[in-house]
Amino acid sequence: MGEQVGDWWKLDGHAGELRVRVWPSARPKRLVLICHGYGEHIGRYEHVAAALVEGGATVCGPDHVGHGRSAGERVVIADYEAVVDDVRLAAERVRVEHPDLPLVVIGHSMGGTIATRYAQRHRPDLAGLVLSGPVLGRFETIEQLLALPEIPDIPIDIDTLSRDPEVGAAYAADELVWHGPFRRPTLLAWQRVLDDIAAGPALGDLPVLWVHGEDDPLVPLAGTRAGIAGLGASRLVERTYPGARHELFNEINADEVLAEVTAFVERVTPAAS
Template sequence: MPELGAAPRRSPQGVPYADLPHIVNADGLYLFCRYWEPGSPPRALVFISHGAGEHSGPYEEIAQRLKERSLLAFAHDHVGHGQSEGERMNIKDFQIYIRDVLQHVDLMKSRHPNLPIFILGHSMGGAISILTACERPNDFAGVVLIGPMVQMNPDSATPFKVFMAKVLNHVVPSLTLGSIDSKWISRDKTQVEAYDADELNFHGGMRVSFAMQLMGAVNRIERDIPSISWPFMILHGDDDKLCCISGSKTMYETAPSSDKKIKIYEGGYHALHHDLPEVVESVLKEVTSWITERLPTSASPQPQGL
């Protein structure tokens, strides 16, 4: 409870959290949440994990499609992102993202017991999704990954660059590297313009310390892939300049899961769910079909009487 007379906690945009759906994480930081609840009893829960520098708002279209299938989609803006508290796009430990997802998942499980749970993650959110499912492999009915960060791009992870990043992280961890080049987000110029105009997105440069956390997450994924047994589907564009497709191929080829799928979009850019209209439609169909096909029959809608 806030102290008597204390000013209400506000989002980075100045809105009191009392007026926003939110959870408070283990560090006492307020995380802005979104919920897309179907009109009928939900058949499953789907947590949506957004990527670095963005927020949960741009997943409205995917969430609405899930909602139409009687799936309850929910999300929060990760620490330091969007309408959540925390230093912008900076984290002292990547594990915080995973811990917060598990906290939110547990909350929704307590409200909707016995429902299957899925995770959908894009970009860095894909890395969060993979590591979250690896931490609790029996909790999740499946993981959907769109352009996930599984490996660092080869040109940015040469031994010399990794060595220099480690040195800089000790000397000047707050030094900023280049920012995300929005032209590689989508082949649809209106989507790129929307990304650039969205004030909830972080448009600054990435800190060396944050890059080191991403590198550490990728190393963890590499170690965990040989133990992945949960169902997963990967959707990746073969012209993705931001998250290397070779990581997705490696995960698909080497993970021992007996239920796995990869679909590669020729010429596709990074955010396939915001790419050319025909790609977006394909992605929405792939995601909703894959999840609904993995629901127990008892979770399917009952046929109407004649």
């Protein structure tokens, strides 16, 4: 199923070649799939994967269509349901070698939108869901940009990412990161899937960990809180971090956040522990 080249799989995604990074564990107890955020790529999650592998997970994650090393016009996503299909493709690929291991999906920002929709559509696949600064509920940035006759060519403000200035500098220098404007088709599709998520189905007893920076200027806590409340997750754990901005995995307290996430992942996969 697909071709493996070094640490990458090449799969046939909905819009062409889908590149999926894999971090294997020698003796895995669980599987974790990571969904990255808008404009970035899975390579920015090396340290997250390393922490999970140390805890006994085999980890994988795609570069979404139009992102990183995957095919597609840059940052153009016409249909988020098709991206969920791509994520399922990656999950099925990792299950080829480990069919009996429990799976947890982690989604950051836009990846949180994708991971949530995955959980709604494929609830039986999952042992748990982790959402980091997810775009859910009301995301005013989409509304504001779509109201403009032309979307301004303004990249994401690197100061919104982390209190650590080195994170912003590395992001700005990363050639695989998109440094241009938002794309209208992507925003329209994003709004549609947010509406679909709000319509359900509920996540029920699926264990969910939601982590969010209290000073996140890019995806404000209040807007996401309403979306989280609408998920109908009866086993929700919420952790917010004072002073933290958008990229919790790259914040100055990243070790604290990663410890919380890895502990949750291990807790919800006890059968394989």
